[in-house]
Amino acid sequence: MTHHKPADIERTSMAIIAAELCQRGITIPPDREAVVRRVIHTTADFDYAANLTFTPQAVARGVEALRRGTAIVTDTNMAKAGISRPALSKLGSQVLCFMAEEDVARQAKQQGTTRAAAAIDRAAREHPGAILAVGNAPTALFSIARHLEAGLRPALVIGVPVGFVNVVEAKEELLEVCRRLEIPAILAMGRKGGSNVAAAICNALLYLAGDLTDPAARGWQ
């Protein structure tokens, strides 16, 4: 085996991804390249080149928000664990997940909804201008759509749950609402997505925001 430094491996991986996108005749608009390539890097799944859908200026608005230290609220501790600590700390940002909080569980029970939906209610109350990153729960997307209609204006909505029931519909509804209300959004249409995809999108934006596009700058060995 040849020994490679992690930063070299990442650069080589990104070059392979760029070359294969080209071979497949896929052109990604330059402002979206960093996000699409990082999601493919995380999944080795080129379907995301077609699935990932951006409203106009979504990447720029997300990057601006992170440069202001805007918090990310996510729906799984797994996505939270996957988001880069060094990048968050460089920008003075943070990532929050309310899924395991007692008041969220209580509210979900009282209102006959899911914890994911109740966690969005709490995010809307306490962090109305946050970046909302959903990698797991389609009910969180329906909840976001309802809050947007009621006037909530998050900095960016990242909606990439994975699944077979209600997931496709939730993404389509949310995309329609985001387009109509001009809310910046990045969605993975179709069934695919996940906490790893949510974290990858957040990391791509954080690296852009913190000028950490070179992996060596992120403290890789």
Add this chain to the structure above:
Amino acid sequence: MTHHKPADIERTSMAIIAAELCQRGITIPPDREAVVRRVIHTTADFDYAANLTFTPQAVARGVEALRRGTAIVTDTNMAKAGISRPALSKLGSQVLCFMAEEDVARQAKQQGTTRAAAAIDRAAREHPGAILAVGNAPTALFSIARHLEAGLRPALVIGVPVGFVNVVEAKEELLEVCRRLEIPAILAMGRKGGSNVAAAICNALLYLAGDLTDPAARGWQ
């Protein structure tokens, strides 16, 4: 939107996955069904029906080990965050990740290796009979292969890193070693995998081990 309980959603999702596997003419051996279906449930990616490779008795050996309370050692905090706490606690098992430990970083630096490889050295020393679950670092797989040749006998090796550099080779080398030495192993061949896939495989085994195959039994609402 129709409200569904999470347990119902999971059952419906698993039924859709089973039906689509059938439509695609894919038959999964019964002992491997729970693992393959859960990975597809986590990724919405049917490629895993072909990519996931099992040595004989790998599932049975993993389940037996978890029933004895054997620890899982993983290479990312993201995989750790994705493994079911209720299931671990029912079985008296635990999940460990050494990637962020100072001594691991120090050893990696001293030996000119990666933290992932140094973390496997520590796992081999402190938890020689553990389940090793690698979702990220191909260098961890090379390290495991070396330890197996030197006599290490983990209860099960789960090797599902994702990536474009050294990943395919690392999995092929490890599969050859596991087959030759009769070490139980579950690998995702090719480029695909990830921390989410590692966590999904661990969860499938934990649910089998804890008779938690019905999602309602896992404390879903």
